[in-house]
Amino acid sequence: MKFEGTDAYVATGDLTVAVNAAVTLERPLLVKGEPGTGKTELARQVAQAMGMELIEWHIKSTTRAAQGLYEYDAVSRLRDSQLGDARVHDVANYIRRGKLWEAFAAEERAVLLIDEIDKADIEFPNDLLQELDRMEFHVYETGETVRARHRPVIIITSNNEKELPDAFLRRCFFHYIRFPEAETLRRIVGVHHPGIKQELLATALTQFYEIRDTPGLRKKPSTSEVLDWLKLILAEDLTPEDLRREGADALPRLHGALLKNEQDVHLFERLAFMARRGR
Structure with a gap:
């Protein structure tokens, strides 16, 4: 097989x-x-x-490593011997x-x-x-x-x-x-969120890969985290326009599913600030 x-x-x-x-x-x-x-x-x-x-x-x-083989419970055997338990005569009773x-x-x-x-x-x-x-x-x-x-x-x-x-x-x-390429990630998302609209998925994955590729990011979001993020996006009934609008000048929508430490949040806040100043 x-x-x-x-x-x-x-x-x-x-x-x-x-x-x-x-x-x-x-x-x-x-x-x-x-x-x-x-x-x-x-x-x-x-x-x-x-x-x-x-x-x-x-x-x-x-x-x-020895715990993967077995453990000898000497404490229980000592306690049983003090209580006069007959099991104490067979050491196998104390092998876990x-x-x-x-x-x-x-x-x-x-x-x-x-x-x-x-x-x-x-x-x-x-x-x-x-x-x-x-x-x-x-x-x-x-x-x-x-x-x-x-x-x-x-x-x-x-x-x-x-x-x-x-x-x-x-x-x-x-x-x-390896971290999945876009097409493989689409297939993975399709398994977990089969009803997601393709335009929304395309927009979300584009933004997701941009986040992963951001220079200076300490902890890149993983497959499980993008699945959680998409679940929240669907629960909030967000549209591709919602993601594009927020992604252009602020932190990503529902960013707590993707950014898992304060350094990365501050990084995106600085990038958002610089983007607004450059307008």
Whole structure:
């Protein structure tokens, strides 16, 4: 079975090639790109398209690699021993499965999403090398070895906040999701807002790309943000004329959906001021 996108997710040709190559090679697919370009959603859509269970492991700055395997709850065992609970005699009662264990133990092949791996400590990826290579790990408290029943489809996302180790990169199939060109973005908008009028869409996207291309912008608006912006435009029943009139001499209409820090707002205020002075 090959991934070709879904009705709810517009996948470019190079992205579908990357997904299918990673599945064929049985290697993790490492997906990088700007925040909001659909990296996390890709895993969900791959799982849906291939009829697989999705197991999501969202990484935080405090996440340790061992948590993806299992955790031993020594505190609960100590408490139960003080209370005379019979469960205390079986250490397996205090082993909490991690997301990797869940994927390995799944009855059928599953999709495992390791989301935003670059948030964790730099050693986090290296600590998973052996488990991802061999598809097994050892549980020291019980003495058992957990082996994958079916090799999961592993999709790893990164916002490129820090470099990943070379040894880890070598084991992955890599794909960078570029920000979509206008035609691809039109198709994406069509999935989420199928009834939008073409003149309004053309005007909005022209203004959106002008905002993205503004020199000095600290945080460029993403795909998810333009979708939110268009949703607000439709809710307010704005016309192309509304967008053109406001965009010519002031901040973009409903700019809070696109500009996400005060520096960028001030930048557009200065540009608007200069535009009015130049008249």
